[in-house]
Amino acid sequence: MASSIISQLPASLDLPPHLSAHKYFLVCTLTVAAWDTLVLSPRTWRLFRTPGWPALKILFNFLRVFMPLEFIVVAVAFFDTKWTQEMCQKFFLFEPICTAILLAAASAVHVIRIKAIYEHNRGILGVMSALFAVQVVVTAICCGFYRTVPLREGQGCIAGPKETWVGIYWVAPTLLYTVSFALALMRSIDSLSARPLSPWKLMLRDGLNLYGAIWLVNMVNMIFWFVMKPTGTNDPVKTIVTSMAAVLTTSMTLRIILNIRSSLEHGGSFALSGSSAHNTSRSGGTPGGIHGLSNISGVAGANTHPSHSVGLASVQLRSTTTPAGNIGHTYTLDEMRTKGESGWDGDVHEDKSSVGAESKRGALANDDEGVKVTIDREVIGAYGQRK
Secondary structure (H helix, E strand, O other): OHHHHHHOOOOOOOOOHHHHHHHHHHHHHHHHHHHHHHHOHHHHHHHHHOOOOOHHHHHHHHHHHHHHHHHHHHHHHHHOOOOOHHHHHHHOOHHHHHHHHHHHHHHHHHHHHHHHHOOOOHHHHHHHHHHHHHHHHHHHHHHHHEEEOOOOOOOOOOEEEOOHHHHHHHHHHHHHHHHHHHHHHHHHHHHOOOOOOOHHHHHHHHOHHHHHHHHHHHHHHHHHHHOOOOOOOOOOHHHOOHHHHHHHHHHHHHHHHHOOOOOOHHHOOOHHHHHHHHHHHHOOOOOOOOOOOOOOOOOOOOOOOOOOEEEEEEEEEEOOEOOOOOEOOOOOHHHHHOOOOEOOOOOEOOOHHHOOHHHHHHHHHOOOOOOEEEEEEEEEOOOOOEO
């Protein structure tokens, strides 16, 4: 009885295991794409309203629109039971071609960003540009070696590779993302000599989790391409993860752009280099100065006579030398009122790693460190004479 019921199922429901898994994965892919589109909408609008159109802003808006549109069309072809194999013969190259364009745009973001965090080093730019050129050429060539997966009428339209070597379509971008992740990680580790941070704070500050997620999803895709063995020509097991890999690569790349704390011009700047320059300018060229107000751990008050009008001309943190040899630096009230470095969206970005409870109490708890606060004031008498 059960076998007769199964034999009467329509082709759209009578799916082999790998094809059924492919459909579930595509549903998950569409869910991630929709969620990403909704979650990033407010920040997308704020970025869109900022003046200027640097390359990263153009790529961001392109990826935001192109990615969901591509996979909506792919889903229609895959789930529409009225989609015939004749229609599929005219359509099957849509996904590999559009995905190649999507990956090229995402990889361009990595090239621009890695070049920027290495302060436009020509060697780094040459390596990343070469990998990008290889990716564009390889993906373009591989698109000519796709075919339609021979499914039954009503089971949808899927593009699959003619041979296993066509997997270099994904090897090229995976290699670029591997180098991108390695270079971003090396840059972050090198910055620890200037500002020590815990691994967790370092990861969040420099977006290493984003680079790592892109690398991981593309490596998983490689496993499916070169390790999984199809059961026949109608088995789409090799391409099960490709849609998810493209969506997650795009999603994480968008967040790499949003994680930039400075202007998007020329790819932005490295998080530490921006704050280091900020500190140096405030501390007279001496590294290690106090950054903004978050690290000031002492407050000074002044007693004034009620019969006098007191004008606070300036508040300064004078340079002091502690027994441990630490040298303080001089700040004026105007400098302390200066607004902190703001990112592209107008929000003030602070170095959250330096505003913890321990750092706030550090100067008072340690006898070897201290801040000397002096108040210069002008007292004006009853006849307007300065005293």
